[in-house]
Amino acid sequence: xxxxxxxxxxxxxxxxxxxxxxxxxxxxxxxxxxxxxxxxxxxxxxxxxxxxxxxxxxxxxxxxxxxxxxxxxxxxxxxxxxxxxxxxxxxxxxxxxxxxxxxxxxxxxxxxxxxxxxxxxxxxxxxxxxxxxxxxxxxxxxxxxxxxxxxxxxxxxxxxxxx
Amino acid sequence: xxxxxxxxxxxxxxxxxxxxxxxxxxxxxxxxxxxxxxxxxxxxxxxxxxxxxxxxxxxxxxxxxxxxxxxxxxxxxxxxxxxxxxxxxxxxxxxxxxxxxxxxxxxxxxxxxxxxxxxxxxxxxxxxxxxxxxxxxxxxxxxxxxxxxxxxxxxxxxxxxxxxxxxxxxxxxxxxxxxxxxxxxxxxxxxxxxxxxxxxxxxxxxxxxxxxxxxxxxxxxxxxxxxxxxxxxxxxxxxxxxxxxxxxxxxxxxxxxxxxxxxxxxxxxxxxxxxxxxxxxxxxxxxxxxxxxxxxxxxxxxxxxxxxxxxxxxxxxxxxxxxxxxxxxxxxxxxxxxxxxxxxxxxxxxxxxxxxxxxxxxxxxxxxxxxxxxxxxxxxxxxxxxxxxxxxxxxxxxxxxxxxxxxxxxxxxxxxxxxxxxxxxxxxxxxxxxxxxxxxxxxxxxxxxxxxxxxxxxxxxxxxxxxxxxxxxxxxxxxxxxxxxxxxxxxxxxxxxxxxxxxxxxxxxxxxxxxxxxxxxxxxxxxxxxxxxxxxxxxxxxxxxxxxxxxxxxxxxxxxxxxxxxxxxxxxxxxxxxxxx
Numbered sequence: 001x002x003x004x005x006x007x008x009x010x011x012x013x014x015x016x017x018x019x020x021x022x023x024x025x026x027x028x029x030x031x032x033x034x035x036x037x038x039x040x041x042x043x044x045x046x047x048x049x050x051x052x053x054x055x056x057x058x059x060x061x062x063x064x065x066x067x068x069x070x071x072x073x074x075x076x077x078x079x080x081x082x083x084x085x086x087x088x089x090x091x092x093x094x095x096x097x098x099x100x101x102x103x104x105x106x107x108x109x110x111x112x113x114x115x116x117x118x119x120x121x122x123x124x125x126x127x128x129x130x131x132x133x134x135x136x137x138x139x140x141x142x143x144x145x146x147x148x149x150x151x152x153x154x155x156x157x158x159x160x161x162x163x
Numbered sequence: 164x165x166x167x168x169x170x171x172x173x174x175x176x177x178x179x180x181x182x183x184x185x186x187x188x189x190x191x192x193x194x195x196x197x198x199x200x201x202x203x204x205x206x207x208x209x210x211x212x213x214x215x216x217x218x219x220x221x222x223x224x225x226x227x228x229x230x231x232x233x234x235x236x237x238x239x240x241x242x243x244x245x246x247x248x249x250x251x252x253x254x255x256x257x258x259x260x261x262x263x264x265x266x267x268x269x270x271x272x273x274x275x276x277x278x279x280x281x282x283x284x285x286x287x288x289x290x291x292x293x294x295x296x297x298x299x300x301x302x303x304x305x306x307x308x309x310x311x312x313x314x315x316x317x318x319x320x321x322x323x324x325x326x327x328x329x330x331x332x333x334x335x336x337x338x339x340x341x342x343x344x345x346x347x348x349x350x351x352x353x354x355x356x357x358x359x360x361x362x363x364x365x366x367x368x369x370x371x372x373x374x375x376x377x378x379x380x381x382x383x384x385x386x387x388x389x390x391x392x393x394x395x396x397x398x399x400x401x402x403x404x405x406x407x408x409x410x411x412x413x414x415x416x417x418x419x420x421x422x423x424x425x426x427x428x429x430x431x432x433x434x435x436x437x438x439x440x441x442x443x444x445x446x447x448x449x450x451x452x453x454x455x456x457x458x459x460x461x462x463x464x465x466x467x468x469x470x471x472x473x474x475x476x477x478x479x480x481x482x483x484x485x486x487x488x489x490x491x492x493x494x495x496x497x498x499x500x501x502x503x504x505x506x507x508x509x510x511x512x513x514x515x516x517x518x519x520x521x522x523x524x525x526x527x528x529x530x531x532x533x534x535x536x537x538x539x540x541x542x543x544x545x546x547x548x549x550x551x552x553x554x555x556x557x558x559x560x561x562x563x564x565x566x567x568x569x570x571x572x573x574x575x576x577x578x579x580x581x582x583x584x585x586x587x588x589x590x591x592x593x594x595x596x597x598x599x600x601x602x603x604x605x606x607x608x609x610x611x612x613x614x615x616x617x618x619x620x621x622x623x624x625x626x627x628x629x630x631x632x633x634x635x636x637x638x639x640x641x642x643x644x645x646x647x648x649x650x651x652x653x654x655x656x657x658x659x660x661x662x663x664x665x666x667x668x669x670x671x672x673x674x675x676x677x678x679x680x681x682x683x684x685x686x687x688x689x690x691x692x693x694x695x696x697x698x699x700x701x702x703x704x705x706x707x708x709x710x711x712x713x714x715x716x717x718x719x720x721x722x723x724x725x726x727x728x729x730x731x732x733x734x735x736x737x738x739x740x741x742x743x744x
Binding site (some may be wrong): 017021022023025026027028029030031037052062064065066067069080083084086087088089090093094096097100107108120122123124125126127128129130132137138139140141142153 | 617
């Protein structure tokens with residue numbers, strides 16, 4: 001759809017242009033795009049290559065290297081569960097298991113209903129509160145599998161599109 | 164504005180705040196506060212104050228170190244000490260407001276202690292007498308939990324930027340380097356290289372553009388002290404960077420932080436903005452003719468980006484893969500310019516070293532480990548926290564006095580120190596002192612300060628599996644001994660933990676580990692076998708049980724094993740990894 005494509009390109013160009021830090025690089029532009037539209041579409045790879053005067057391959061090389069970039073639109077809510085050593089010792093594998101079961105996922109990915117995108121996180125940076133999960137970038141520490149499910153459930157039921 | 168005018172202005176504001184007729188409520192909002200719900204508490208508090216029409220100043224501060232007590236808030240009423248309430252939640256905040264703010268008494272709310280010369284408010288103890296505070300000697304974190312990171316005047320009123328002013332007005336750059344050398348300060352990023360000597364490498368490099376980089380990548384699981392400093396007191400880092408810049412003749416500073424850690428990023432950028440507004444950053448700082456600029460650079464998620472040459476690649480916007488050395492960063496660094504990379508903690512000591520002198524700093528600590536250790540204590544202890552203590556404490560003191568001992572009905576089994584490339588120590592290691600050299604000799608490293616405590620409910624094989632899985636996940640893929648070796652090691656450790664080990668597995672791991680050590684460019688591959696080696700040394704019995712008896716002593720290895728897949732292109736199925744343009 002060309003119209004949509006144009007809008008997407010506009011968003012991308014604006015995200016690249018509106019970076020406030022003085023040094024603009026391939027990586028900083030990609031991060032800005034991901035922050036703005038949530039993922040890195042093919043058009044973004046092209047625009048960054050043009051703007052940074054490099055090749056699409058070089059840009060994709062950077063994008064595919066860092067696991068925080070994704071290449072398809074994310075679902076509405078993000079869920080991250082920490083699996084770092086401290087969280088692991090404090091029972092994060094039970095949380096992972098419970099959350100994956102609840103979301104009907106086997107590994108990192110998006111739920112089919114378009115609600116949740118699930119990711120592992122190697123360290124959310126709050127080890128003293130382990131185990132920690134992040135829901136829409138809000139941290140929840142010292143959490144149990146049941147509490148994790150409750151939080152996710154609450155988001156789901158407060159969503160007007162869901163019953 | 165010169166420094167004296169700034170200082171007077173700051174003092175005036177600070178005194179006003181401390182003597183404010185309106186109560187001042189400080190809320191700990193570092194990562195630990197965030198994860199325990201501090202922002203939800205603030206929101207509830209604001210609603211409550213508006214409803215009840217109570218006037219109060221709410222200040223977001225950093226981490227005082229007692230992460231176990233978070234969300235920790237304190238209320239300062241005029242003429243009274245600061246009264247600390249621990250483990251506040253949206254459920255009991257109303258009680259606190261009602262009891263103390265409105266009725267000026269305490270019935271049910273749980274208080275932790277007081278701080279202030281006015282003495283106790285209701286017979287609660289002096290916070291300074293709690294072991295978690297009493298044992299601390301705070302230098303880099305001296306303001307954490309006390310001043311608002313978003314207010315530069317609070318920093319200046321508490322002695323901030325006076326070290327920089329002293330350096331600029333009374334010292335030559337070479338004096339500054341001598342002072343840092345004499346203090347014995349060693350890099351807190353892991354390698355413990357003397358900071359003064361490191362700085363001196365940059366002095367002779369040609370200018371005018373030279374960079375001082377500050378590494379706050381901090382991907383180490385178990386470590387949160389760099390982020391803690393940036394969230395609690397970003398100006399101390401900026402001042403350290405400025406001092407390093409003056410000493411080495413650098414023109415620019417770059418603070419390198421992982422994307423997604425919004426607390427440290429936002430607070431650092433706000434601090435930079437404020438410093439620029441007051442002329443502490445930019446041209447002709449304090450009229451000395453010294454120019455310096457600082458910006459924040461973000462990396463994607465990559466542990467290896469914390470390696471100094473990989474960090475420079477990421478600053479340039481590329482994949483964070485280590486470079487060959489030589490040329491060393493002092494000759495050819497970021498954008499090909501001379502560069503010097505320091506950890507957040509190392510730089511954050513500089514202001515106090517310059518203010519109080521090298522002798523003062525070197526009188527703290529032991530042997531060749533001067534100053535303080537910023538310990539990130541987590542795991543099976545009662546009081547996990549962010550503790551800045553003099554070097555030389557024993558691990559026993561860390562666990563029992565700072566950590567408040569092991570959790571109920573648990574005994575100490577292992578200590579994982581120095582991050583995933585560090586080591587695993589056994590229960591007989593508690594007499595070891597926190598000393599860079601002593602810990603290295605024991606087969607672990609102090610590294611960036613993370614200490615994870617594991618109880619008798621922890622299986623050493625299970626923990627090793629997670630550490631190796633982390634290292635495999637984070638291998639950047641540049642050197643094949645690391646790229647393939649980590650995968651191979653993970654395969655073997657998983658086999659052992661699945662009770663499917665094959666004869667010769669232990670020897671095979673050692674052989675793979677040896678190849679990684681000698682064939683990798685950076686510490687990730689060189690040290691990646693370290694945790695396995697130390698785990699095998701200290702927990703041979705755990706490994707033997709899995710291998711010979713096919714049982715796990717704690718049952719942890721019977722749980723489903725869920726770890727993420729490494730999605731970097733080299734690790735994917737080749738065809739799936741090719742992008743069609």
